[in-house]
Amino acid sequence: MTIRKDNHDLTKERILNEAEALFAQKGFGAVSVREITCAANCNLAAVNYHFRNKGNLYIEVFRVRWVPRAMRLQKHFRRSLAAQGPPSPTTVAQALAEAFLKGPLSDEERQRHFQLMTRELGQPTEAFEIVADEVMRPFFEELASMLRPAMPKGLRSEQVLLNILSIFSMVLYFNFARVAISRITGREYDAAFKNRLVKHIVEFSLKGLGGLEKEGLR
Amino acid sequence: MTIRKDNHDLTKERILNEAEALFAQKGFGAVSVREITCAANCNLAAVNYHFRNKGNLYIEVFRVRWVPRAMRLQKHFRRSLAAQGPPSPTTVAQALAEAFLKGPLSDEERQRHFQLMTRELGQPTEAFEIVADEVMRPFFEELASMLRPAMPKGLRSEQVLLNILSIFSMVLYFNFARVAISRITGREYDAAFKNRLVKHIVEFSLKGLGGLEKEGLR
DNA sequence: TTGACATTAAAACGTTCGTTTAATATAAAT
DNA sequence: ATTTATATTAAACGAACGTTTTAATGTCAA
Incomplete structure (x- = not known):
């Protein structure tokens, strides 16, 4: 029932990847959500949709x-x-x-x-x-x-x-x-x-x- | 001739102190000029007056x-x-x-x-x-x-x-x-x-x- | 084909950012 | 006393910020 399509959350994965790279490179405060979504080739709102907010994305990167x-x-x-x-x-x-x-x-x-x-x-x-x-x-x-x-x-x-x-x-x-x-x-x-x-x-x-x-x- | 009043550039010193503390604590990108000037008890424009811009203040902190x-x-x-x-x-x-x-x-x-x-x-x-x-x-x-x-x-x-x-x-x-x-x-x-x-x-x-x-x- | 749901997209929200401008204050130099 | 150089102030600039909203998609179960 909850089986979705293959690339179900490919966007989510890309965001996690790019967010981690950018957070590591520049630190949380120096990275913007736009920077992340741009690198992940997705829409700006995707971060808030998939991760609620920027701070939660950061701790999700760790998790x-x-x-x-x-x-x-x-x-x-x-x-x-x-x-x-x-x-x-x-x-x-x-x-x-x-x-x-x-x-x-x-x-x-x-x-x-x-x-x-x-x-x-x-x-x-x-x-x-x-x-x-x-x-x-x-x-x-x-x-x-x-x-x-x-x-x-x-x-x-x-x-x-x-x-x-x-x-x-x-x-x-x-x-x-x-x-x-x-x-x-x-x-x-x-x-x-x-x-x-x-x-x-x-x-x-x-x-x-x-x-x-x-x-x-x- | 270039002798100015006592507190000639006390503001400059205070900015350097607070900037260093904040840059150390949070990193360059995560610190705002307003944060610095507020901590240094001076006007917002003082950073640009004394140090040209935020980036130059950072390297001046090191110097x-x-x-x-x-x-x-x-x-x-x-x-x-x-x-x-x-x-x-x-x-x-x-x-x-x-x-x-x-x-x-x-x-x-x-x-x-x-x-x-x-x-x-x-x-x-x-x-x-x-x-x-x-x-x-x-x-x-x-x-x-x-x-x-x-x-x-x-x-x-x-x-x-x-x-x-x-x-x-x-x-x-x-x-x-x-x-x-x-x-x-x-x-x-x-x-x-x-x-x-x-x-x-x-x-x-x-x-x-x-x-x-x-x-x-x- | 339809209805429900998950995802993406575009646009706008109000806030804060770094920087600039113009006006004002102060103290030495003329 | 006036000029000059230095320093501070308040206000505003456009740009970028995180987040929200609304609409448009796409994808399954029915």
């Missing part, structure tokens, strides 16, 4: 685009981690850096993803509740439980969390500050440089974590 | 507020470093983390500073040229020349730079994502927590840098 992508990233991380046997700081750091810097996403998609996240980290809106509750906190706890057994003796759980946050700060930074990093290092942000960054993050993180195993280095 | 503050930070770093004898990875990391997380700035000022920087890192505008050329690149080179002699044998200069960028990613992150970090860790971002973060960054960085000295730890 139906950002969170599922974050889940895909986590799944990719778990798969490539499981393929390496029981988790150690080495394998965790390796799988993390690879999933978040290379991983299953296109370069554009990854940039969008971390730009949106960085914006919410800097000035949290309603969308941050979603990011924190559905993605960050559960994943960080998962990572903590993986790393804790391999960490120096009686490490406080807060310290484990800070270590994880530090790794994430690097992942985030090397993703969202591409232009700046290219400019400062003088290197183009291409596949080769990305590999270099993964290697660096893994090494730096491993040492930072205080892991004693040396096999993953160099 | 006469952000860069000088960055210089103050660097000076503070150099002074507290010099007080500890010849620079080693330990003393450099310690002085860096302290200067950028506690340092000479008020908490508000520091948050503003890193929010503005993060915005430019994410989507560089004309202001990023200033940030990169006048602050980042020279300072990073200074740091590199300090760290290089103490680093493992034949470390490529690119690798030294990546290490420095990693430390900065943490400093940046722990400054601009305060709300998120408080929320995730469950700790209020107060003086005690800031000290905890400084300690963590120093330890993590030191190990990440591959420094062999242990005296600075714990």
Whole structure:
């Protein structure tokens, strides 16, 4: 009964895509509804018809685009981690850096993803509740439980969390500050440089974590 | 001859202050000129009179507020470093983390500073040229020349730079994502927590840098 | 073919935007 | 005292904003 035609809400999908790209690129306040509908090749009123208003479109972008992508990233991380046997700081750091810097996403998609996240980290809106509750906190706890057994003796759980946050700060930074990093290092942000960054993050993180195993280095 | 009355351009100063706070808080596109002039307690036209237009006010904020503050930070770093004898990875990391997380700035000022920087890192505008050329690149080179002699044998200069960028990613992150970090860790971002973060960054960085000295730890 | 419903389209709503203009105030210079 | 340069003010400009309204489509079940 509720089965509609194939391209039932193709417009809705296009709006979500373009809205996400623009929100990531320029931030919520700097993007106009007209800009979105123009990029999505649809009528101005479509945003209000499909999403009630601009603000709700923004949080919908997180709900139906950002969170599922974050889940895909986590799944990719778990798969490539499981393929390496029981988790150690080495394998965790390796799988993390690879999933978040290379991983299953296109370069554009990854940039969008971390730009949106960085914006919410800097000035949290309603969308941050979603990011924190559905993605960050559960994943960080998962990572903590993986790393804790391999960490120096009686490490406080807060310290484990800070270590994880530090790794994430690097992942985030090397993703969202591409232009700046290219400019400062003088290197183009291409596949080769990305590999270099993964290697660096893994090494730096491993040492930072205080892991004693040396096999993953160099 | 050009000596005007006391409050000659007090308005100009107030506009710069409020503009910086608002640009940092919400981003260029999401701040209106009316918002700025209202906060600065002056007439709407004052922005265009003193700064030609909104865009020029933004880059002027960087020129006469952000860069000088960055210089103050660097000076503070150099002074507290010099007080500890010849620079080693330990003393450099310690002085860096302290200067950028506690340092000479008020908490508000520091948050503003890193929010503005993060915005430019994410989507560089004309202001990023200033940030990169006048602050980042020279300072990073200074740091590199300090760290290089103490680093493992034949470390490529690119690798030294990546290490420095990693430390900065943490400093940046722990400054601009305060709300998120408080929320995730469950700790209020107060003086005690800031000290905890400084300690963590120093330890993590030191190990990440591959420094062999242990005296600075714990 | 018809009636109901989902979607798109065009036009207009009132508001706010950045900027400009013209008038006014102030204090130093002549 | 008058001129000149600097600074502030109130008012208005057209453009763009988010949203609503109304009409025109398209698509199924009956």
